[in-house]
Amino acid sequence: xxxxxxxxISEEEIEKRICEMGKEISESYHGEPVxxxxxxxxxxxxxxxxxxxxxxxxxxxxxxxxxxxxxxxxSGVVKIVKDLDDVVEGKNVLVVExxxxxxxxxxxxxxxxxxxxxxxxxxxxxxxxxxxRVTDVHVDYTGFAIPDEFVVGYxxxxxxxxxxLPYVGVVELDA
Ligand code: IMP
Ligand code: MG
Numbered sequence: 001x002x003x004x005x006x007x008x009i010s011e012e013e014i015e016k017r018i019c020e021m022g023k024e025i026s027e028s029y030h031g032e033p034v035x036x037x038x039x040x041x042x043x044x045x046x047x048x049x050x051x052x053x054x055x056x057x058x059x060x061x062x063x064x065x066x067x068x069x070x071x072x073x074x075s076g077v078v079k080i081v082k083d084l085d086d087v088v089e090g091k092n093v094l095v096v097e098x099x100x101x102x103x104x105x106x107x108x109x110x111x112x113x114x115x116x117x118x119x120x121x122x123x124x125x126x127x128x129x130x131x132x133r134v135t136d137v138h139v140d141y142t143g144f145a146i147p148d149e150f151v152v153g154y155x156x157x158x159x160x161x162x163x164x165l166p167y168v169g170v171v172e173l174d175a
Contacts, residue, residue: 003158005169008151009144014126014167015049017143022053025094025124025141033057035091037113039105040064040082041163042098045155046126046143050096061086065105078108093118094140098155099127103135110137126154127168144168 025034033056038047040062051058064082093113100106106123114121124141131148150173152158153165162169 004172005152005162005165006172007167008146008149008170009168011166014143014154018046018049018126019053021124021141021143022050022055025050026053026055029056029092031056032092033059034094035086035088035118036060037084037088037093037095038062039095039097039109042155042157043096045163046098047096050124059086059091061088063109065109078105080112088113088116088118090117090119092120093122095121095123097123097125099129099151100125100137100139101129101132103133103137106137107135127151127156 034054036047036051036058038044038060041064044062047060051060061084062082063080063084065078066081095106095109095113097106110121110123122140123138125139126143128139128142128145129148130145149170150158151168152162152171153168155163156168157163158171162171
């Protein structure tokens with residue numbers, strides 16, 4: 001790989017912010033259990049770190065939806081690649097995502113989950129690119145709002161690479 005990666009958000013900054021988010025989220029559920037719906041694959045890294053910072057009872061399930069092919073542009077097509085194992089009816093569902101970009105994936109996912117009658121449904125994302133939004137999505141908890149740049153690391157990939165970077169970086173594609 002010839003791409004160069006520039007650090008945008010350091011490992012320390014991310015850890016500090018996730019601690020704050022864990023506290024905020026725990027307080028807002030007032031001791032009630034929360035059912036994390038982690039969006040594969042990118043959301044997994046953030047989900048694990050966040051889950052460790054929650055002081056309320058936590059259960060976790062996974063779902064995989066695709067909206068992107070192996071490039072940096074949205075195809076606009078969303079489909080469920082892997083569905084949840086457990087029912088969400090009556091549960092406080094918190095969807096945990098790596099990034100909200102156009103909002104297409106999340107708006108589809110949230111509508112889908114809403115129809116399964118959870119007790120509550122909220123969205124938490126590590127990163128948000130508000131400038132890129134084409135579909136309105138209400139984000140309840142945001143780690144960092146970032147500019148319109150293609151980022152990798154902390155779960156996010158470029159052609160399936162770099163998910164394991166412990167920081168968030170910007171890819172210089174022409175390097
Ligand atoms: P959306 O449907 O456009 O909001 O796209 C959401 C999905 O696109 C995310 O879950 C990511 O998998 C992917 N994505 C969006 N922006 C980036 C980026 O900057 N880097 C890597 N993946 C991204
Ligand atoms: Mg994702």
